[in-house]
Amino acid sequence: MKQNRAPVFEAVTRYADLRPAYFCVPGHRYENGVNTPFRAFAGDNIFKIDLTETMLTDDLHCPVSAIKEAQELAADLWGADRTFFLVNGSTCGNEAMILSAVRPGEKIMIAGNCHKSVYNALILSGADPVYIMPETVRDWNIPGGISQAEAERMFRQYPDCRALLVTSPDYYGLISDIRSLSEICHRHNALLLVDEAHGPHCYFSEKLPEGAIECGADMCVQSLHKTAGALTQSSLLHVKGSLADIELLKRNLQIVQSSSPSYILMSSLDTARRDLALHGRDMIENALELACSARNRINAITGMLCAGRELEGTSSIFRIDETRLVISAAQLGLTGFRLKALLFDQYNIEVEMADSRNIVAIVTYANTRKDIDELTAALNDISQQYCGGKPLAENTVLPAQAVRAMSPRDAFFAKKKVIPWEEAEGCISAEMIAPYPPGIPVIRPGEIFTHEILHYLKQIRSSGGYIHGLSDETMETITVID
Ligand SMILES: Cc1ncc(COP(=O)(O)O)c(C=O)c1O
Numbered sequence: 001m002k003q004n005r006a007p008v009f010e011a012v013t014r015y016a017d018l019r020p021a022y023f024c025v026p027g028h029r030y031e032n033g034v035n036t037p038f039r040a041f042a043g044d045n046i047f048k049i050d051l052t053e054t055m056l057t058d059d060l061h062c063p064v065s066a067i068k069e070a071q072e073l074a075a076d077l078w079g080a081d082r083t084f085f086l087v088n089g090s091t092c093g094n095e096a097m098i099l100s101a102v103r104p105g106e107k108i109m110i111a112g113n114c115h116k117s118v119y120n121a122l123i124l125s126g127a128d129p130v131y132i133m134p135e136t137v138r139d140w141n142i143p144g145g146i147s148q149a150e151a152e153r154m155f156r157q158y159p160d161c162r163a164l165l166v167t168s169p170d171y172y173g174l175i176s177d178i179r180s181l182s183e184i185c186h187r188h189n190a191l192l193l194v195d196e197a198h199g200p201h202c203y204f205s206e207k208l209p210e211g212a213i214e215c216g217a218d219m220c221v222q223s224l225h226k227t228a229g230a231l232t233q234s235s236l237l238h239v240k241g242s243l244a245d246i247e248l249l250k251r252n253l254q255i256v257q258s259s260s261p262s263y264i265l266m267s268s269l270d271t272a273r274r275d276l277a278l279h280g281r282d283m284i285e286n287a288l289e290l291a292c293s294a295r296n297r298i299n300a301i302t303g304m305l306c307a308g309r310e311l312e313g314t315s316s317i318f319r320i321d322e323t324r325l326v327i328s329a330a331q332l333g334l335t336g337f338r339l340k341a342l343l344f345d346q347y348n349i350e351v352e353m354a355d356s357r358n359i360v361a362i363v364t365y366a367n368t369r370k371d372i373d374e375l376t377a378a379l380n381d382i383s384q385q386y387c388g389g390k391p392l393a394e395n396t397v398l399p400a401q402a403v404r405a406m407s408p409r410d411a412f413f414a415k416k417k418v419i420p421w422e423e424a425e426g427c428i429s430a431e432m433i434a435p436y437p438p439g440i441p442v443i444r445p446g447e448i449f450t451h452e453i454l455h456y457l458k459q460i461r462s463s464g465g466y467i468h469g470l471s472d473e474t475m476e477t478i479t480v481i482d
Contacts, residue, residue: 100252120432144311
């Protein structure tokens with residue numbers, strides 16, 4: 001296929017050249033009506049391609065020309081049978097996958113460490129979830145992979161599960177054995193859905209683990225904006241094989257996506273795909289090389305640790321994505337939250353996320369050696385400043401999976417009441433509460449609060465973490481099912 005083409009970008013730039021008198025949405029008419037400081041900062045061109053479904057630009061919800069071709073080129077590149085552009089991130093991709101794989105009341109097996117969009121999709125779909133828990137990576141206090149043995153056991157216990165959804169790679173770059181999970185799912189007549197939001201770059205070098213579509217997933221979503229050069233919110237949904245219901249998927253995408261999809265975002269998907277097709281190997285191996293050199297340098301700093309391939313084969317981790325740097329300064333007495341704040345406040349360095357022990361830095365093709373030098377120099381400096389600090393106590397134990405009392409959907413629509421935080425133990429949560437990032441809920445609507453969970457959430461907050469989903473930000477009250 002003509003991977004050197006970018007049909008959507010070509011269509012919008014052709015339209016901008018033509019510049020017809022414009023009587024459609026959006027109302028700003030190219031750059032003319034844009035707020036002056038905004039326009040001065042951003043430049044004119046970006047507004048010239050902020051268009052709608054014009055005579056030349058095709059329609060995401062019924063593609064017949066530029067968007068259709070662009071989606072076909074993306075499918076060809078990632079090895080899918082069908083690919084759909086997403087302008088509301090992998091969030092809407094997860095929703096559409098779940099809505100299309102299971103009907104209300106049907107069982108779906110969901111990994112316990114998924115992004116909150118997956119659990120929100122359960123509220124939308126009314127599917128009946130059973131949770132498969134990843135093993136814990138003890139030394140790093142993070143969730144590991146999904147084990148084949150556990151998947152087999154769960155399918156024996158719940159033979160009517162219609163699908164399994166796992167996140168791989170996860171936020172920490174940990175990858176489960178997708179090929180084996182696919183074989184298990186298909187043997188049990190279930191679909192394998194993979195949230196591969198963090199993994200679209202894995203397909204471009206044999207030095208990285210294989211991607212989910214290459215390993216037998218039936219559907220997967222990828223946030224091209226996270227690691228592969230597209231603009232924020234731009235993602236892909238790939239389908240492979242004949243098990244997924246494509247017509248239902250298309251209808252669901254119309255439910256979860258805007259009827260005014262951004263042509264700027266679709267152009268960014270199209271041009272990011274073209275770059276990867278033409279230069280993907282160099283781009284991604286450059287990222288890998290930078291990340292590996294950073295890892296070696298960080299591991300040579302006193303009190304700093306950066307996780308690497310030694311994790312493979314432990315805690316059901318099949319492979320790791322080495323472009324992801326998971327760094328701990330726990331030996332120096334620093335939590336991940338503190339380390340993240342220090343890097344920003346004192347060294348002007350922003351990393352993607354922190355937890356109570358680690359930080360995660362994402363290295364992409366667009367990072368430079370200078371970035372790596374700055375990061376390692378800052379960590380070196382911090383190591384000297386905090387040398388002799390009291391190592392962090394035992395890992396904050398992640399609370400056990402909450403017990404379910406009602407389905408997420410029933411809980412979401414049930415009558416609720418607000419009670420003091422201290423009285424919540426034993427009550428059924430009406431909230432989905434997730435430290436963010438990574439956005440993995442500690443409790444979902446319909447699950448029962450334990451002392452452990454309530455304590456863990458307070459600990460996250462007191463050590464500087466952000467929490468999404470609290471109805472009362474002060475954590476004095478909490479909303480439960482009445
Ligand atoms: C594992 C995972 N899945 C899905 C999402 C949602 O992706 P998006 O931001 O593209 O909507 C995220 C966001 O951080 C994520 O980490």
